[in-house]
Amino acid sequence: MTLPRHRLRVPELAATMTLGPAEARHLHVLRLQAGDEVRVFDGQGHEARATLLELDAGSAVLTLGEAVSGAAETPFPLTLAAALLKADKLADVVRAATELGVAEIRLLVTARADVREIGDQKLTRLGRVAQEASKQSRRAVVPVVHAPVPLATFAPQGQVLVAQPGSVLRVAEVLRWTAPVTVITGPEGGLTDAEVAALVSRGAQAVTLGPRILRAETAPVALLGAIAALGE
Amino acid sequence: MTLPRHRLRVPELAATMTLGPAEARHLHVLRLQAGDEVRVFDGQGHEARATLLELDAGSAVLTLGEAVSGAAETPFPLTLAAALLKADKLADVVRAATELGVAEIRLLVTARADVREIGDQKLTRLGRVAQEASKQSRRAVVPVVHAPVPLATFAPQGQVLVAQPGSVLRVAEVLRWTAPVTVITGPEGGLTDAEVAALVSRGAQAVTLGPRILRAETAPVALLGAIAALGE
Incomplete structure (x- = not known):
């Protein structure tokens, strides 16, 4: 219900x-x-x-x-799929994303990524960061941080939003909570036009985060913040 | 016009x-x-x-x-008024806030602040962080980072939003761009109920950032991200 x-x-x-x-x-x-x-x-x-x-x-x-149980959780699972960044920046993203309610974190290898892999130890550490952040923000759910996959083989379910500088669609115009939501953010330098086009052809919606250029580690926090502030 | x-x-x-x-x-x-x-x-x-x-x-x-000139700027000046945090966390906040379009950053001394002052050198360094972030995000404006003032003497102009866990009002419901906008965020442990009540009695609107508890350095990024994603 x-x-x-x-x-x-x-x-x-x-x-x-x-x-x-x-x-x-x-x-x-x-x-x-x-x-x-x-x-x-x-x-x-x-x-x-x-x-x-x-x-x-x-x-x-x-x-x-x-x-109502699990009151701190989104109505459907919220996934952050973020391009690989350096491990310390990823830790900041994982921490903030956990506070902002994600249920899962997927790491993506994209065309412009200057980081193309992550060691097992670092992945384990990101899991611990998620665990601590979950506790601090009083959530019952600890997001799983998955090993990276190439963007081309990533098949998100539900509504998919991709942050694209220069897009004109606003999160507030498109976000519905009728299914799981996945937000995709790019690496330093951004996703390529071809990557965004491929995602859009598979049903993703490209959304703006305003007219300025955001760093790769700011974009997920801003986008998840917008989703949290819009209410569920 | x-x-x-x-x-x-x-x-x-x-x-x-x-x-x-x-x-x-x-x-x-x-x-x-x-x-x-x-x-x-x-x-x-x-x-x-x-x-x-x-x-x-x-x-x-x-x-x-x-x-249209200054296309990367908000229609009216956007001010972040953030409670004092440790200098390295403040640097992260200043960097992200600059990317997200603030024109000014005010630092506040609040009841629960465990940091109550900031040295001149650290303030100068925050100014440099704003300058670099402004350049990176291709803005024409470099936000000024002001020396801290007590919350009680802070008199923001225009529309004032204060992030309050447990508020029911959403940014999307209240944000208008008909005047300058100031967003106020608290320290670790939050603003006190009395501080929020005093701000609200002077016309501020308390807004939610979702049902979870955010760290002091995540809240401004999430709130400014929401404002950027709502469009201007």
Whole structure:
């Protein structure tokens, strides 16, 4: 069953929750009405479904539904597929990507990659970085960091977004959470036009991260940040 | 005069530009019609206004208007106001924030800051980091990194967004480019509830970056990434 889209912070999860004018106004802005379902959470890791019982200008009354587990996880698995970088930069990317909710990290060998392989020890270390970051950001899931594969043989499932400088499509225009999502980012120097064209011909959507040139290690954080900030 | 919202990549800026079915489809999705203005850019740093002359299923014809200068800059100045962190983490934040388009970086002393000051040499070094990052991302503007001030005396102008774990408002719901924008991010351990409440009482909007806990150095990159990906 799909989770309700809107999340609302409450002081405490309780059988009946009465909220004040600020929250009532927010619910009005979201065009919610009595009978609609939302998610409520307490900021301490507890989350549940709730039904809006009453809503007027000054207050909102909600009744508690089933608990939601894995509240810190995206509705479908989110995968980062990033071109190989130097190991210390990859560690920064893995750490931030884990905080931003990825379930898996794939490493890609691309045409312009100046790094074409990664040792077993370094891969193991990236796994440990993911484990620590997962714990720090209070997630139940530890992303797996997979050994690199050539971009040409990589077959992502679900919705695929590729960061491309100069694209005009915005993440906000295309992101749906109706299937797993994979985001692909390039190496220093970027993916080649041919690589992006091949991905697009297989159904990927090329999205912009604004008019500036981003470093290879900034692009995944910016793109995953955009996805996190858009809500799920 | 406000710039047209939508940007379109073209092979070359020319007096008359005829685009193919893919671009025509994109313009349809954006609900644009003959007579509407867009921005066209060539991905090499040139950008201009253009007017849509004809649009059908198979092609779009545009006529060139005035050149747009400073195409890599946000429509109004974007300021990052970040709580003081250790100098090496600040350098990473300054570098990424510069790539993501900030015009100014303010450093804040906050209640939970474990770092409360920064030496002149380190501040000068952050300025150099901004300069290098600006050059790398092909910007005309080098963000100034200002000496720290206490959060209580910081008086941002325009629209103010503060990253708050547990907020329910999304950047996409609130961001307008009708004035300068300032984004405020906290230290390790976060801003206190009282600090966020004081900012909100002075007009700031608390926005979410998703349900997970982000490190202090990830939050600004994620938030600025979201702003860049939303388009300007």
